[in-house]
Amino acid sequence: MSEKTFAYSNSNDFSPDLFIKWITVDGERNLATLNLVPGDSVYGEKLVKIDKDEYRLWDPFRSKLAGSIKKGLKNIPLKIGSKVLYLGASTGTTVSHISDIVGNNGLVFAVESSVRVGRELIENVASKRSNIVPIIEDARKPNSYFSIFGRVNLLYCDIAQQDQTDIAIENCRMFLEDGGTMLLVIKTRSIDVTKDPKKVIEEEAQRLKDNGFKIHQILTLEPFDKDHGLIYCTFENR
Amino acid sequence: MVQNCSILVLELGIGILNDNKELILSKRFDDPVISYRAIKNGDYSEILEFIDSLRSFKNIFSNDEGLVFQLRNLGLDIYFMKEEHLKDIIENKLRYLILCKFSSNESDAIQSLRKFAIDFSSINVKNISQKLDLHVIQSINSLDELDKIINVIGSRMREWYGLHFPEMDHLIQNISTYAQIIRIAGKRENIVLDLLTNLGVEERRAEMIVDASKRSKGGDITDENLLIIKKLADEVINQTELRKILTIHVDSTMETIAPNVKDLLTASVGARIIAKAGSINKLAIMPASTIQILGAEKALFRALKTGARPPKHGILFQHPIIHSAPKWQRGKIARAVAAKVAIAARVDVYRNAEKVPILLETLNNRIMEIQQKYKEPTPKYIQNERQSRDRDRDSRPDHRYPPRRGGGFGSKYARKGGKKKNKRRFRD
Numbered sequence A: 001m002s003e004k005t006f007a008y009s010n011s012n013d014f015s016p017d018l019f020i021k022w023i024t025v026d027g028e029r030n031l032a033t034l035n036l037v038p039g040d041s042v043y044g045e046k047l048v049k050i051d052k053d054e055y056r057l058w059d060p061f062r063s064k065l066a067g068s069i070k071k072g073l074k075n076i077p078l079k080i081g082s083k084v085l086y087l088g089a090s091t092g093t094t095v096s097h098i099s100d101i102v103g104n105n106g107l108v109f110a111v112e113s114s115v116r117v118g119r120e121l122i123e124n125v126a127s128k129r130s131n132i133v134p135i136i137e138d139a140r141k142p143n144s145y146f147s148i149f150g151r152v153n154l155l156y157c158d159i160a161q162q163d164q165t166d167i168a169i170e171n172c173r174m175f176l177e178d179g180g181t182m183l184l185v186i187k188t189r190s191i192d193v194t195k196d197p198k199k200v201i202e203e204e205a206q207r208l209k210d211n212g213f214k215i216h217q218i219l220t221l222e223p224f225d226k227d228h229g230l231i232y233c234t235f236e237n238r
Numbered sequence B: 001m002v003q004n005c006s007i008l009v010l011e012l013g014i015g016i017l018n019d020n021k022e023l024i025l026s027k028r029f030d031d032p033v034i035s036y037r038a039i040k041n042g043d044y045s046e047i048l049e050f051i052d053s054l055r056s057f058k059n060i061f062s063n064d065e066g067l068v069f070q071l072r073n074l075g076l077d078i079y080f081m082k083e084e085h086l087k088d089i090i091e092n093k094l095r096y097l098i099l100c101k102f103s104s105n106e107s108d109a110i111q112s113l114r115k116f117a118i119d120f121s122s123i124n125v126k127n128i129s130q131k132l133d134l135h136v137i138q139s140i141n142s143l144d145e146l147d148k149i150i151n152v153i154g155s156r157m158r159e160w161y162g163l164h165f166p167e168m169d170h171l172i173q174n175i176s177t178y179a180q181i182i183r184i185a186g187k188r189e190n191i192v193l194d195l196l197t198n199l200g201v202e203e204r205r206a207e208m209i210v211d212a213s214k215r216s217k218g219g220d221i222t223d224e225n226l227l228i229i230k231k232l233a234d235e236v237i238n239q240t241e242l243r244k245i246l247t248i249h250v251d252s253t254m255e256t257i258a259p260n261v262k263d264l265l266t267a268s269v270g271a272r273i274i275a276k277a278g279s280i281n282k283l284a285i286m287p288a289s290t291i292q293i294l295g296a297e298k299a300l301f302r303a304l305k306t307g308a309r310p311p312k313h314g315i316l317f318q319h320p321i322i323h324s325a326p327k328w329q330r331g332k333i334a335r336a337v338a339a340k341v342a343i344a345a346r347v348d349v350y351r352n353a354e355k356v357p358i359l360l361e362t363l364n365n366r367i368m369e370i371q372q373k374y375k376e377p378t379p380k381y382i383q384n385e386r387q388s389r390d391r392d393r394d395s396r397p398d399h400r401y402p403p404r405r406g407g408g409f410g411s412k413y414a415r416k417g418g419k420k421k422n423k424r425r426f427r428d
């Protein structure tokens, strides 16, 4: 996939063979993904018809990945048929949009440790979307994942834990392809409350470099999200 | 020639391969979720039939640690697979599934794995939830105990501080507010308007308290005594805090494990019903008639023994809609509530706690119906009341205290009700 820059305001950024688009609704530009399950709105997001296709608006205030794209994430490492390992799937808000983008030939392994939200993930999202494999397990124990196979192209990690970077690295070692992409959401507050958020992110980035990752971009997510940053990196040396 | 072999435990079955990764034999699970789970829990019955054919191999390797442990105890030379081999299995899982004849092609294998993940995860969600109900029972029981503790310590604190400032007793009802006033002010002369209003006391009441403190008939208090009272106040504040946490915890756990029961009964009454039943699973197999009188067992046995009227409700009496209803409606409403709770518990257990709002709707309709239809006491109710009054009078000489009867023993409110009745009976 070619490296492209997605700026906040350009209109024709996505190549037309992707299942993601900018859509202008009421004069406002929105991200939207092609609904894999037409008619189904996952978390109350608007459905928009364009010709015969139905798109789901992707709310950057609800999803950090959408926020990152709006903030200018350089590359969207997702295309039709991509395989994704998603840690911290929660109720499936972001997972559902990734599921749209990778389409029926792609796969999303969705790991979530909380049974409470796990149940919603299964009922509202995973059971309706045939490219999602729900794994209700602790991301600290990748050995206990079931139904996972092969290697993934993208590992997305948003688990809001102190040791999230280590957990992400361990999962990459087991499941991410060589040169594959990782997007790591850093909750700047949960790692160290007293530190300057910028510094927190940089320290985590350094740890990734020490473990064979190449850092491509570091983003903060304001105004969509105050306490989070995102690191975009690739796994170069196993 | 003696060979090695590998036993692969996969989501869909067990396969045995030789060193050249050729299939020796395989067994597809009839019910993958149950069998896979059993093996992960160290139950090797799925593999029992293979054991004799395994004895001819030199070394055996497996990707399942539990299985290795179990089979080694049976005297097999079996080892946990090397890391690279384990990785190979995950990476090429689809191929292995096809090789073992569990799937016919890759897309078939993927769909089977996904189905497995959904079924297995659903069971995980349910099983952990089943244990959560035991925790919610502990929570609701400790909530009830905390209430007693707060009450006991709080009363002592009030009485003791009352020696110093008796007038405040009837001006402040809330025990936690009372404790905080002691905590912050100490002696009554330090109780000022701001302090009280900051604690949420109404302005007019606050003025009354300050006023009373100036003209109090209470005695002086030594620092030593005050210090101890303050410690008691601390205790009340801490326990009240814990009580708050527990309440929230019960609420959110109930939302997870039994949202439908919670909807009908409120979180705390729902949790008490589960506690009485023993577990959510036990509740789910109870007939509505049993649920209706859960918590009134004593009254029920007495009724069976003495021929008195059976109880109309147990814990359900704590439901606001029942204890606020006129007496002659309570039995009917309790029966309607119990019927819906029985269904709700089954949905919570067997349908993974999927929310079914229609239950509450139909219940509310039914209750409205009862309220309209039975506005006035029914003749049967009046007759029963009269009879039981007569019976009480007749039986009085046999008892030092008249027997308690009617619904709801074992529950706070019900006991209160029972006592009131006793008093009245003495009067008439």
Ligand SMILES: C[S@@+](CC[C@H](N)C(=O)[O-])C[C@H]1O[C@@H](n2cnc3c(N)ncnc32)[C@H](O)[C@@H]1O
Binding pocket: A062, A063, A064, A065, A087, A088, A089, A090, A091, A092, A093, A094, A095, A111, A112, A113, A114, A117, A137, A138, A139, A140, A158, A159, A160, A161
């Ligand atoms: C901030 S939320 C993720 C929100 C989600 N990424 C989205 O955008 O829709 C973090 C999630 O990670 C889950 N989580 C926390 N620790 C985890 C662990 N060790 N393994 C798996 N999931 C975990 C939490 O239960 C929670 O649902």
